[in-house]
Amino acid sequence: MNRSLFAFLLFGTTLVSSLGRFSTPSIQISLAQTLAQTPPLSYLTQSAPVDFSTLRSQLRSQNWQAADAETRRILQTWVHPNGDVFSSPLASNIPPEILQTLDRLWIEASNGRFGFSVQRRIWEEAQSQHPNNTDTAAKAFGDRVGWTRPTPNPENFVSPDWLTEPELNYSKEAPAGHLPWAGIDWERIDAMLNAQSCGSCMIDAIYLQGERFNRYLPVLFNWLTTALESPLPRAGSWQQASLAYSIDLRTLYANSNPNNSCPVNELAEAISPDSTILAISSYSYERSCGGNPNQNRNNSTLAIWNAQRGNRIVTLLRGQATESFSFTGQAQEPPTEANRIVGDVANAIAFTPDSRLIAAGLSNGTVRLWTTDKGEAVRTFTGHQYAVRAIAISKDGQLLVSASADQTIKLWNLKTGQLLRTIRLNPSDGIAHTVLISPDGQRLATATHRNTLQLWNTQTGQIIRTFTQAATQAADRPPELPIAFSPDGQILATADRDRSVKLWNAATGARMKTLSSHTEDIQHLAFSPDGTLLASTDAKKAHLWNLQTYQSVQSLDLVQSAGHPVMPNNLAEVSFSPDGKVLATSTLLLPLIQSEPIPQQGITLWEVATGHPLKQIHEVAQFQFSPNGQFFMANGQSVQIWQPYRSLIRNAMQSSFLMGRSN
Numbered sequence: 001m002n003r004s005l006f007a008f009l010l011f012g013t014t015l016v017s018s019l020g021r022f023s024t025p026s027i028q029i030s031l032a033q034t035l036a037q038t039p040p041l042s043y044l045t046q047s048a049p050v051d052f053s054t055l056r057s058q059l060r061s062q063n064w065q066a067a068d069a070e071t072r073r074i075l076q077t078w079v080h081p082n083g084d085v086f087s088s089p090l091a092s093n094i095p096p097e098i099l100q101t102l103d104r105l106w107i108e109a110s111n112g113r114f115g116f117s118v119q120r121r122i123w124e125e126a127q128s129q130h131p132n133n134t135d136t137a138a139k140a141f142g143d144r145v146g147w148t149r150p151t152p153n154p155e156n157f158v159s160p161d162w163l164t165e166p167e168l169n170y171s172k173e174a175p176a177g178h179l180p181w182a183g184i185d186w187e188r189i190d191a192m193l194n195a196q197s198c199g200s201c202m203i204d205a206i207y208l209q210g211e212r213f214n215r216y217l218p219v220l221f222n223w224l225t226t227a228l229e230s231p232l233p234r235a236g237s238w239q240q241a242s243l244a245y246s247i248d249l250r251t252l253y254a255n256s257n258p259n260n261s262c263p264v265n266e267l268a269e270a271i272s273p274d275s276t277i278l279a280i281s282s283y284s285y286e287r288s289c290g291g292n293p294n295q296n297r298n299n300s301t302l303a304i305w306n307a308q309r310g311n312r313i314v315t316l317l318r319g320q321a322t323e324s325f326s327f328t329g330q331a332q333e334p335p336t337e338a339n340r341i342v343g344d345v346a347n348a349i350a351f352t353p354d355s356r357l358i359a360a361g362l363s364n365g366t367v368r369l370w371t372t373d374k375g376e377a378v379r380t381f382t383g384h385q386y387a388v389r390a391i392a393i394s395k396d397g398q399l400l401v402s403a404s405a406d407q408t409i410k411l412w413n414l415k416t417g418q419l420l421r422t423i424r425l426n427p428s429d430g431i432a433h434t435v436l437i438s439p440d441g442q443r444l445a446t447a448t449h450r451n452t453l454q455l456w457n458t459q460t461g462q463i464i465r466t467f468t469q470a471a472t473q474a475a476d477r478p479p480e481l482p483i484a485f486s487p488d489g490q491i492l493a494t495a496d497r498d499r500s501v502k503l504w505n506a507a508t509g510a511r512m513k514t515l516s517s518h519t520e521d522i523q524h525l526a527f528s529p530d531g532t533l534l535a536s537t538d539a540k541k542a543h544l545w546n547l548q549t550y551q552s553v554q555s556l557d558l559v560q561s562a563g564h565p566v567m568p569n570n571l572a573e574v575s576f577s578p579d580g581k582v583l584a585t586s587t588l589l590l591p592l593i594q595s596e597p598i599p600q601q602g603i604t605l606w607e608v609a610t611g612h613p614l615k616q617i618h619e620v621a622q623f624q625f626s627p628n629g630q631f632f633m634a635n636g637q638s639v640q641i642w643q644p645y646r647s648l649i650r651n652a653m654q655s656s657f658l659m660g661r662s663n
Contacts, residue, residue, distance in 0.1 A: 049650040050074055052101060059109035064170040064179055067109075071102055071180040085184055085208060091220035096227035097648050103228060106180060113172060114179040116224055119145065122177045123221040134218045141217060146175040147183075157202070159209035164189065182216060184208045233645045238582050238605045239614045240645045244631065245310040247639040252301050252315070253284040261289040262299070266622070266635050267341070268348050271307065272355040275628040277372055278305040279358055280639060281346035283321035302346040302360055304372060307631065310641065314375035317360065317368075319344020332363045332387045333405050337431075340387070340405075348391045350400075352414070359400060359414075361388030367402050367412075379417045383410055390434055394441040399458065401444060403432035409446060411458060421461040425452070429470050433480060439489035443506055451481045453494050455509050465509030467494050467502070484525040484534075491547075493534055495522035501536050501545070517543050517552050523572035528580045533608070535583060537572040542585050544608070554611040559588045560599055571601060571621055576608070578629040583608050589618055603634055617642065 055074070058067035076083070078093040099116060106115035119141075126140040142148035142162060146169060152160045165186035169178060189208060192201045233239040249264045267281040283300040300321035304313045320343035324333040332342040341363070348361035357378060359369050365384035370377055386405035393400055393414065400412040409423040409432060425432065430450030437444055437458065444456040453467040468481065481495040485506060492506040499522060501515040520538035527534055534545040537558065544554035558570055571586040583606045588599035603623050605615040620636035632642040 049646075049648050050077075050098065051650045052105065053650075055102075056105060059105055062109065062172070064114075064172075065168075067106075068168070068170070068180050069185065071106075072185065074098065074102070085188065086204065089212065089216040089219070091216060092223040094223065094227065095648055096230040097232055099224065099227045100230075100232075101649050102180070110172065110179075113176050114174075115177075116180075117228055119177040120221055120224045120228065123217070127221075135214045138214045138217045142213065144175065145177040147178070147181065147213075158189065158193065158205050162210055162213060164209060182213065182220065184212070235644075235646055237614070237645045238577070238632075241605065241615045241617075241632065241642045242645065244641045244643045246641070247278075247280070247305060247310055249280065249282050249639065250284075252282070252303065253299060255298065262286050265341075266639075268346060268360075269622065269624070269633065269635060269639070270349040270351060270358075271624060271626050271633060272351045272358075272372065273353055273627050274355040275626040275630060276307050277313070277351070277355065277358075278307050278633065278639070278641075279303075279349045279351070280305065281317075281349060281360065283341060283343075283345060285321045285323075285341065287323065300343055300345050302349070304358065304375070307626070307641070313372075316358070316370050316375050317344060317346055317362075321345050332365065334386060337405060342387060345387075347387060347389050350391050350393045352393055353395055353397045359391055359393065361391040361402055363387040365404060365406075367391060367400065369414075381410075381412050381417055381419075383419055383422075384408065390432055392435045392437045394437045395439055396441055399437065399441055401435045401437060401458075403435045403446065405431050407431060409435060409444075409456075411444075411461065423456060423461050426470075434483060436483060436485055438485050438506055439487065443485075443489070443492075445483050445485065445492055445506075447481060447483050449480060451478055451497070453481060453483055455492060455504070455506070465504070467504065467509075468496060479521040479523065482523065482525045484527055486527045487529060487531045491527075491531075493525050493527070493536075495525060495536070497521075499538070501525065501534070503534075503547075513550050515543075515545050515550060515552075517555070524574045526574045526576055528576045528608070529578055530580055533576075533580070535574045535576065535585075537574045537585060539570040539572050542572075542574060542583070544583070544611075554608075556583075556585065556604075556606060556611055558585055558604075560590045561588070561597075567599065568601065573622065575623065575625060577625050578627060581608055582606065582614065584623055584625065584632070586621070586623075587616070589616055592618060605632075 055067055055070045058070060075094060079089045079091060080087060103116040107117065122144050123141050126144060127137045130137040130140060139148060148162055154160060165181065165183060168181055189205050192205050195201065253264065262284045263286060264282055264284045267283065270279045281302045285299050297320055298318055300319050301315055302317035303315045305311065306313055321341055322343055324340045324342045325338035327342050333340045343363060345363040346360040347363060350359050356372055357369055358372050359367055361367050365386055365388060367381040367388055368377065369379050381402065384402065384404035384406055388402050388404050390403040391401065398414055400414040401409060403409045407425040407427065407429065411420045412418065413420055425448065429452040430448030432446050432448050434447040435444060442458055444458050446456065447453050450470040451468055452470045455464040457464055484493045490506055492504045494502050494504065496502055499518045499520065501522060503512040504510065505512055518536065518538045518541065520540055522536055522538050524537045525534065532547055534547055536543050540559050542556040542558055543552045546553045558572065568588065570588050573586040575584045585604055585606065587602050587604040589602035590597055591600055600619060601621050603617040603620050604613050606612065607614055617634055620634035620640060623632065623634040625632050630643065634640045634642060
């Protein structure tokens with residue numbers, strides 16, 4: 001823009017008042033802010049498919065003006081996701097499938113005269129003539145496609161160089177590439193010019209009708225070069241998993257923590273067996289920001305959420321969270337656990353097999369049971385002296401097992417609340433952090449924080465075998481060893497201190513096989529759904545074991561490193577998708593935008609058959625697949641729900657075109 005004209009418009013009050021001013025609360029961005037360019041990290045995703053039937057009908061009848069407006073409407077979801085046209089237009093957010101479909105519809109309707117691929121070719125020619133100046137290239141492109149005036153119109157203060165929407169040529173006699181147009185609807189501009197009391201609206205209108213083209217076009221056509229040629233994955237593939245929605249747990253603590261001074265920490269998460277409900281236990285407390293411990297109220301919650309829409313169904317528990325040493329009520333942890341979070345806190349969550357009830361192991365030593373539809377309390381299981389750390393429910397819904405910091409494990413009749421039996425661990429064994437019930441309900445596997453791994457008979461409470469003994473000194477806190485039952489319940493896998501995986505007969509406790517390849521402490525184990533593979537992880541590697549040959553068939557690197565000496569600890573969690581085709585692992589990933597190449601905790605989804613990575617999700621930690629395989633829950637600053645690739649197209653055209661571009 002001419003500098004003298006800019007100054008005249010800025011200070012010329014007579015001209016501004018004659019043209020009118022615009023007053024809208026949503027427009028609060030200065031010209032300098034609107035010109036700031038922040039490149040997106042990745043294109044935004046949209047859960048609902050886009051209906052192209054209206055556009056297809058308009059193009060078939062060659063109603064070019066209506067089709068042009070409909071195309072802009074479709075693209076605004078990604079270009080200006082918040083509806084703010086003054087923010088940097090995010091062209092590279094537009095999914096390739098959307099651009100490919102729009103391009104094909106325009107090309108077919110205009111016999112190759114209009115469309116994004118036509119525009120891209122013209123842009124590449126303009127850019128090759130002006131390789132060092134994108135503003136000049138944008139102007140040259142506008143001249144070629146007929147978006148600019150042959151000579152500037154000095155009397156048109158709003159748009160002296162670029163045509164406005166009403167001035168476009170909506171016919172097949174227009175220059176090649178004339179449509180679809182990349183500007184802003186004139187209705188929006190006209191409203192700004194005729195509104196009252198808006199001192200910056202003239203400048204804003206000039207930006208939208210001129211400078212915005214210089215910012216938008218290079219990003220758009222650079223992205224088109226990639227997007228129009230991108231192969232689309234098959235439906236249901238995790239290769240281009242998309243973020244369906246996020247749950248910001250900070251909203252649960254807006255009243256108790258209005259300044260967001262305390263972080264939100266998740267304690268436990270669970271997905272119902274029918275994949276319709278999410279349960280999340282969390283607290284907002286940290287010693288440095290907690291203030292007076294006696295004033296910590298309403299900073300702990302257990303809530304359930306609708307898994308499809310992400311809306312909260314009901315909050316089951318709300319209360320206090322603080323550290324055990326400062327808790328003023330009856331002790332909830334033994335003296336050795338003074339730093340544990342206690343209060344009204346849910347340490348463990350489990351659903352009944354029919355998804356109608358949810359159980360939580362609480363720090364007050366009880367297990368509580370609620371309905372999932374209304375959040376009504378059903379019963380409370382009492383009997384533990386200290387906090388309940390872990391719970392499990394049998395597949396037939398008859399048995400509930402709870403493990404407490406009092407070093408007891410209790411077996412309950414879930415239907416009646418009757419205590420069936422109590423298993424007492426030796427004082428040196430440690431506190432159980434994991435309890436697993438075998439699929440047939442006959443066996444119970446337990447693991448303690450001092451690595452006593454044991455197998456029990458659920459009918460008698462008698463021990464079948466101790467696989468590893470506790471550390472030699474009570475003060476030792478070794479890395480916790482994992483355990484896992486095979487899907488048919490015949491094999492129990494355990495990790496050992498010698499960094500091997502041992503397979504045991506789950507009925508008798510007899511050792512079957514030892515698997516050795518890890519050079520670091522093993523942190524997690526997972527069987528494939530069909531029981532043919534076992535995944536084991538340490539901080540740096542994941543191994544996939546064939547349980548017919550007992551050989552490692554895949555070795556996956558879990559650390560992206562650029563040689564930086566700082567290496568955070570990898571959680572090394574692992575899980576198979578319900579169909580067994582995808583493996584999820586905790587991975588240390590290099591940040592997308594980095595000042596230093598320090599890996600951060602993230603997740604990688606791998607193709608099991610080939611060991612090829614399908615998707616990386618940054619800045620998340622714990623995770624799990626939904627039982628139906630339709631989504632994936634990852635937890636970071638928020639709870640993220642990811643879904644496998646599914647078409648964003650509805651009613652666009654015959655599917656043969658899209659199938660032809662799919663992998």
